Amino acid sequence: MKGSVKLASHQVVDFHGIVISRNDYKERDMLVKILTDKFGIKTFFVRGARKKGFKLASAILPFSHGTYFGNVNDHGLSFINGTRELEQYQQIYSDIELNAYASYILGLVGAAFGNDEPLPGVWFDNIATAINLIDQRFDAAIVANIIEIQLLEQFGVKPFLESCVICGNSSGPFDFSETYGGLLCQQHWYLDLHRLHLDQRTIYYLRLFSVIDLKQLHSIKVKDVTKQHLRHTIDTLYNDQVGVYVKAKKFIDQMGSWDQILKK
Structure with missing residues (x-):
């Protein structure tokens, strides 16, 4: 049925991720795009994310990063169950110029590797390092x-x-x-x-x-x-x-x- 969400059947896994973007979905939910260390760029369906007091609100803010756990599908939507060791790239989040450069880098990654494909070699670490340097106000x-x-x-x-x-x-x-x-x-x-x-x-x-x-x-x-x-x-x-x-x-x-x- 159009607009429906197919539930994941995979077991719960954990992964490190950097939130790229999020978009409203229907009346109460969101679709959150995350660059992950194990699965590449994945889109996660987050039920109830637009509700006041949503428990994972900080975890799905752009440029949040940390360890997430949930159900990850090979293709289509995946699902977040929780997080730990969550942090925010505060300088990037609050500075429009730093935000633009970090967004550009993440956009290039998406163009280079696409969605639903693990990043080869050390590319996730390279990108995470680049974002961290920008947050530390390197040029x-x-x-x-x-x-x-x-x-x-x-x-x-x-x-x-x-x-x-x-x-x-x-x-x-x-x-x-x-x-x-x-x-x-x-x-x-x-x-x-x-x-x-x-x-x-x-x-x-x-x-x-x-x-x-x-x-x-x-x-x-x-x-x-x-x-x-x-x-x-x-x-x-x-x-x-x-x-x-x-x-x-x-x-x-x-x-x-x-x-x-x-x-x-």
Whole structure:
């Protein structure tokens, strides 16, 4: 029957999760989307979530995270029974800019991996680390850049950033070629007149971001002009080769425009 919810038959399991979003469902219920460590992105039916005094109200707020337990289906809706060790990313929840970057990262994850599929390797830990860094007020734009660069492989677009794609020269100077899918050393720039013409500082950070372990990131300071070049370069790669749209990205771009106006 249209609008009905099929009850899960699976046994109760526990998992760590980060609440991505929630939407009203019918008069009293909600559908809550959670990034989980074991099952990927799942949508949970939460009965009575819109009632005053609902016991799991804090557990389903966006950017809540902790251990959840419930019935998880392979496909379709799953169900939350309870939580423990629940926390809130307070800075992200209360800061519109941090919220936008965290939402963007989670949106990219959804675009890269889809729903109902476990994230491969250490990707859940990587995303959880990125969100935690943003909540600690690390440079959110740089954290997002790192995730963007490292996610390219999941979209089937892994730029070759180790050395020149033609001769293997690893010392540079380099430029980036979309045609060749990676770096060209100066000796081979003539092969692509439409290469991106990047400065060496931007190249340095693209290479660094492709391999850096976020768990080892203690501090990073990037000049504003380099951040602008990184933003433009990554946008070019995503627009030309990936083609995904994440709603939060539009708001981030608008914030960038506001900053430029205020600096004039």
